[in-house]
Amino acid sequence: MSEATVVLHQVGGPGTGDEHVFTERTTCLLGRAAECMPRLPDDERHRTVSRHHCLLDINPPDIRIRDFGSLNGTYVNGRKIGQRARNQSPEEGAALDLPEHDLADGDEIRIGDTVFRVGRSAPTLRLRPARCAACGRDTADEADGRDGSYVCATCRAEPGMVLRQLLALARQGGGAVASLADYELSAQLGRGGMGTVHLARHRGTGREVALKLMLPKVAASTRARALFLREVAVTRTLHHPNIVTLHEVGFAGGTFFFTLEYCRGGSVEDLLGRRGGRLPADEAVPLALQALSGLAHAHAAGVVHRDLSPGNLLLDHGPDGRPVAKVADFGLAKAFDQAGLSGLTRTGTTAGKPSCMPRQQIVNFRYATPEVDVWGLAACLYKMLTGRYPRPFPPGADPWQVVLQTPATPLREVAPHLPRRLAEVVDQALREQPVIGFPDAAAFAAALREAL
Incomplete structure (x- = not known):
């Protein structure tokens, strides 16, 4: 086989x-x-x-x-x-x-x-290497029968260390990571289950970038790497003022690395934390419309994000000093998962809460049409306006079952002060049956503008 x-x-x-x-x-x-x-x-x-x-x-x-x-x-x-x-x-x-x-x-x-x-x-003639691709430690006790480069659990728990090792390798002339040789690390911008993001500065040009590392939880076979990098290559073609630019992509030492446009304003999630959990409508809706502009550009190119959240709506400063929303991580998390590189992540509460995910993506794992981004962005806007997500996730509840069984709470039930027409548009975007309320980002954006 x-x-x-x-x-x-x-x-x-x-x-x-x-x-x-x-x-x-x-x-x-x-x-x-x-x-x-x-x-x-x-x-x-x-x-x-x-x-x-x-x-x-x-x-x-x-x-x-x-x-x-x-x-x-x-x-x-x-x-x-x-x-x-x-x-x-x-x-x-x-x-x-x-x-x-x-x-x-x-x-x-x-x-x-x-x-x-x-x-x-599983293929029986090709076994995963017995040593970690990052630290060289014997990993026979973690064997899973897959072939390909593997990073041990110890290194996955310390992604910053792995990133520093990659930079050291780049400065020694490492071919696959040569493009990283002139970058110096600064502050850590974020860390999650798949890796880490650091601010980095290019020593020659002074350009600041976000240097992102993604660590597979299973051995990264040649086929899985090719599948993931093929998806990433599509997102590199997206150039729009409201989409975070992806500069460089590579794979070395069992890990994937990326350099991306650095956004100085942090994320919408960060902004909500600074502002008491919610924003007024005259601030939240313009940010949503900017993100929808980026999504509409991607949808016209046949690209769907599939993993929107306030954490990957980033903020930069425009020429007038006002915040500009930019959609980040276009398809990275979903492509990583679909390539099998995240391991088994869908069962149980350890998988996290799919707060911005429509039921269509639970029913059909590979469901990837523009309307799922409509629901995801509407969920982000709901969070900005109310301080909570459209669905309640009771303590201990299986999050995937909640998505299957619980429709979005109408917006004015949570925030009755909001304009009725705005609430009607958001509620329509969060409708899931028989189909999501708007077919794509452009349609949702047009309805939002009319509601203002």
Whole structure:
């Protein structure tokens, strides 16, 4: 076999003999709802199956399962892994702290009368190097069966150290990182689960850039690197006053590095922190319109961001001193995830809250149309206007189940002082069924302008 694969063999119930083959990073909802895949029959024999019963997180050859607090439970090898009480609603079931389970080759999943047997396969002749690409430490104890460059867990926990090592390598004449040789690090601008961002200054020109490092959580195979870098290459073609410019891209020492336009005003998230959590409409809406201008340019070029948040709406200063919003990280996080480089990240509360994500992206992991950016930007504007996100995420609730089951709270229920027409436009943008309220950023922006 030339590539890692996960197969769900249906060995019991209606559809016995069917196979569902996965060769790429994805997630699957199992249940009776029309958007589930595999979908279980919505008939009398399957009334014990919930509409959204459980979630599979797949990154071949790895697969993980999480029950969504279903009424009758999910069984793995005959053992129940999750179930809500009879007197609990689906929303209460979603708030249960149910464990995640990694699945092995041959494990069986039973949901009602339907049984799936898991098949996992990976190339056996190409094994991941036994040493960390960053520090050289033996990583045999972390082996996952993947081939490619790998950064150990210790180095991933210290991304700043890895970045300094790359700069040292560049100054020694390291070919892949030669473009970084003349940069000097300054302050750390941010740090997350995938890496770090530092302010850096070019010694020759004095130009300041944001130097970003992204660390794969699994071995970065040649195929995964090519897939990710192909996506990144598309975003480098975007040039617009409201899009952060991506200058350089590279891969070395098991890590990806980028130099990006530096925005001195920080992010909208930072601004909200300085301003007590919210902004007046006459300040928030212009920032949203600027971001929508950048998104509209990207959408016209066939590029969708897919991961908007107040943290990646950055702020610079215009010629008149007023803040200018710029959309950052265009597609980087989603492309990284889709290339399988972030490992298994979709199950459980450890994956974070998808506060600016529409349900379309939960139902279909690869859903990437401009309307998802409409919802994401509307969620950012909602946050700017109210200090909270459109959906409440109760403590302990499974965030993905919340997105599936909970529509956005109408804006004026949270902020009744806001103009009615503005609220109507934002609410329309946050509509998810049957489709998101505006097809693209240009349409949303036009409606916002009319509402002012």
